[in-house]
Amino acid sequence: MDPFGSYKFAISARATNNQIRKKSQDGGIVSAAYIHGLESGLLDGVIVADKGEDFCAIPKVATTVDEVLSAAGTKYTTSPNLSVLKSAVREYGCDKVGFVGTPCQVQSIRKMLKYPVGYRHVPDKIALIMGIFCMENFPYNGLKTIIEEHCGIKMEDVAKTDIGKGKFWVYSKWGDVKTIKLKDTHPYEQHSCHVCMDYTAELADISTGSVGSPDGWSTIFIRTAKGEAFYKAMEEAGVIEIKNIDDVKPGLGLVEKLANSKKDNNGKERAHRKEIGLPLPY
């Protein structure tokens, strides 16, 4: 099975700007791309998952650097980022929209581009599609159970969450760091994730995630001509620092292992659903 989908090349990178790196999840690639886009005029509005009350996620159209920065970082809960796509074009009047989303959301925006039944005058306004790697997501109350009941931290006190080294990490605003084994979070996953075969956002222009690169760095796949042009512009502007993917540890091997394990497990789940007559997207 093809683990990553098609891509032109892969690299390891991080934002050169300290302020971005401080606020972002990994190498700050999404925020750096967004900020570069807004500042250079390549983008005039970007969709983010903003932090709402009690660490929930709220999709938002950001048009300023501050808004991008305040929405940086991963929320391990559904943020229906496509829900604000039409308002980016209508209410905000954006012509060059940047989008970020999980692999399923990237599939969703690609479907909109090919079959834009209810999206009048939106398709030609999408300037950049960024995808973030994703193994699974949690409904808000699932996340809340993990954080409040298993880790003993109140949602209102959460500063950051992360997944790494086999654990789910919660950092509180007061400096506490709590973890729970990743396998103990499985019961709280949203079940629709179990039919998902895409780990690395195979249909994005540019995909990024933490796996494969050292802490504070990101693994990036450049997939399309549009993605390549945007990446080149970022490189030329010096907003990212780059390493050869073959020189970093643990490298693409680990990404491949995880992508394949997602495809294997969820492939079995799909076969099971089919067997008992439940529908799958077709």
Next chain:
Amino acid sequence: MVKVAHVQLSSCCGCLVSLTDTYEKLLDVLGAIDLVYSQTLADVREVPDDVDIILLEGSVCLSDHHALETALACREKAKILVALGACAASGNITRFSRGGQMSKPVHDAFAPLTEVVKCDLAIPGCPPSPESIVAVITAALEGDMDYLEPYAELAKYGSEACGCDLIVKVINKSLCMGCGACAAACPTRAVTMECGRPAIDKEICIKCGACSVQCPRIRFPELIEKIE
């Protein structure tokens, strides 16, 4: 040259506006076709006999024999009959009509075209986007049946479209992952996202079908994966 006609039954002209709202693409489309009938765009009284594609917008008033005759005639005259827009595809707002309107008080029954005659393709949406109309016409001109397959399926089975599809076909089937495509597609803002799932205000839903058509967890044709 491929002969195309645009015919209207019970509709608001919104689909026609969408058809003409394709800007410069309309010129490409019009350049590639011979528009043989359109009440607004062409000075012709009768739909000619042999038309390659008829785009029919609006639902069919079953209490009006003229409407029925037009629907049947269009089916006979068209090689490809397209139910253009939600009224023709799934009934849309006309599903709620129950007569008593001033000028035609006895017009009380409206059915989507797809329920009255066999349609080859249906483009839902109220109105459908100009982009989708151009894409369908272009694919029909090129004979790209792969691309058209979802529209062909809607013509056959799509007439019950409603916001409830999201509950019944996606959430109840444990398929919704919370992307929000349905909410953005809804022209009446009947869909809001609550806790990462769509909530549908049935008082506002007009049954246009856009939400479930956009959902990638019902239909995700393989060709979407061809991104370059």
